[in-house]
Amino acid sequence: MLEVWLSAAGNVFTPTNIFAILCGVLFGVFTGALPGLSSTMALAILIPFTFSMDPATGLILLGAVYSASVYSGSISAILLNTPGTPSAAATVIDGYEMTKRGESAKALGIAAIASGFGGIVSVIALSAFAPFLAQQSLRFGPPEYFALAVFGLTIISSLTGKSPVKGLLAGVFGILIATVGMDPISGYPRFTFGHPALLDGFALIPVLIGLFSASQAFNLMISSKLSNDEGIEFSQIPAVAGKVVPKFKELLRLTPNMGRSSIIGTIIGIIPGVGTDPAAFIAYNEAKRWSKDKDSFGKGSIHGVAAPESSNNAVTGGSLIPLLSLGIPGNAVSAVFLGGLLIHGLRPGAELFTHSGDVVYSLFFSLFVANILIIVVGIGGARIFSKVLVVKPIVLGPIILLLSIVGSYAIHNNAYDIWVMLLFGVIGFILRRYGFPLAPIVLAIILGPLAETSFNQSMLISQDNFGIFFNRPISAVLLIVAAITFVSPFLSGVVKKKKVA
């Protein structure tokens, strides 16, 4: 085994491959940080270039881009209140609060460390237990997906902030949006009003860019005209203050959280078809559940930044597990990755590890290096990234709006998505004004379709027997956890009130 790793290290530490990792990380950071340029797009752009490369170098480049782009969505989430990729939507909650307190540098530092940590944990899982974990991933059938989606949706109750009613309303709004488009089972259009562009529903990225980025841009532009509280809110944000690297004590306190979040992320990553976004939210929820200081969440808790960031980067390694051992790509990024493997004649499966072990282990080793590089780039760049806060809101607002337009167009090369983005920008702006949390909307848009599809699939398989959800252990346990998750924030609220009384 040691021999394999040594030769992998030898493969990776060549000028070409190190250059590939470096370029991959920088390119990934760049695309991930810009709202609208997603990991999938970054990989798709690079794929044709890898055709002519050595197989290992091509995969190393793709792996580095994938990891870095998932990390860097947090940069804009923390600094601008707008996630660079959907997977950073949960990071916004506490990350931007830290920025408002003037701790942007520290938040960025923690995000980088947590991302690298999560990535490394998942690579360990990937390189040590891939075949075993891949088999476990197959235990997830439609009923388990349904239970997982329901569990994910119940997290909304802990994302509600001050007003549970507003949080739940936001969640329902998200689910309603998710029903637009082709019915996943019958294939007939719903709520499309004869408009072909709506057949696939509202695309997640333009909606997300609208809700977060465009609404934030409107906010920035308007606030510079206002003299009330919100106007002051932006002008008071200190550009960079505090240290980037957290104190050793703080890091030590973050370790259990990062460990738990990384394991959650890896597990979610292994399950085909779930992905980075729910993983981040579930990790956030669990960090809050097990924290002694629940009230600090949503108010700039370092744990609230570390949890989603460890988790979404842990998905990267996790998602490669079913891909490499079973040939099952669980998400769009893995599908692109699969193309990169196949083009060189590398066939996923048990044989891949024996026949092309040198390539596979070089990829694994390079992922370690890439994740360490993410930490270095993240910490090194934190002060530079934070400089964006020096820009006056009246200038920053239009820049964000411009990026939002470009990003929404770029995702499908479709001008229609710009209108979707602007529509949701206005909706997001109004919702923010009236104190509705945005995170539940995102969670509902992501998980609503998963819940619907898997529910219908389960009904088809069981021939309309609801028992299928309860006589399968994983599904039953997840549903029970979901019930507890949903009820507990309300119960603890009641208990607290009683104590006060």
Place this chain on the structure above:
Amino acid sequence: MRKSFTKVISFMVMALLVVLAGCSNDKAGNKDGLDYPTKPIKIINPFSAGGPADNTSRILANHAKDIVGKSLVIENRDGGGGSIGQTAGANAKPDGYTLTLITSSIVSNPIFNNVSYTHEDFVPIIMTVNDPFFLVVGKDAPYDDAESFLKYAKENPGKISVGVSGAQTVPAFTSKELAEVAGIDITTVPFDGEALAVAAVAGGHIDALIGNYSGFESQLKSGAMKAILLFDSEKSDLIPDVPTASEHGLDVVSGSWRGFAAPKGTDPEIIEFLQEKFKEIIEQEEYQEQMTNSGINITYKNAEEFKAIIEDTYNKYMKFAGK
């Protein structure tokens, strides 16, 4: 500082792209009188990046520059089950500079949804791929060949669940067609893509699936799944021991074909030029190697033959559309 950082990043990205792209040469190859192409040709791919459809266009584009004379640029315009990109492709200027990667969805989208084009708005150039569908079952299933499958299905109506890559996709119709032709009752379960259907069969959550070879190849090799029926007129080179449906007296032929088309009204000389050049590309050894590596079944049908196949697909859909 922010600006200079962005500059550094952009520089790195540019440097990366330049280094990576540095290998290709410009070598124009033009012929008699036809002043085409004078600029890069855009190919609209109405599906997202990654996956066999994307590879079909990208691998072709990868070899195009030397042969066609100008590069082929792939533009992914996904959404609406392909209808967004297809609308753009059908309405593009018929000057030969905007082509569309077409699949059977150019036939099915206009039938089932309210779109502004039909398959007749496209002029076929060449068909490069035909991936026939297989019926695949899990290793623990109580049947391991077509005969026992059909027998079990007859004895247990509705019990066998067959995964397909989505609602109203070609595999979904194939499942319904199989049920009708064989006189059996099976439950068709749509998934979000073939990969998730494969995972569901591998995990024993559903009993079978109808899909392309590239999707279940790894499972087949590991012995977790078994292909029992092929919906094609001839046996497959990839797994020759799988019987065709017609060998079992079932007249079901189905596959996902892919090719390239231009908008209606394009100069026939341009169509002929492209057909010849694309044919030249698909005869290249490296092209064939990359396609085969990607698990894609290479086919060649000229414009006329391709047109007939599209018509045939249309007739079949119309037959099943009301059911």
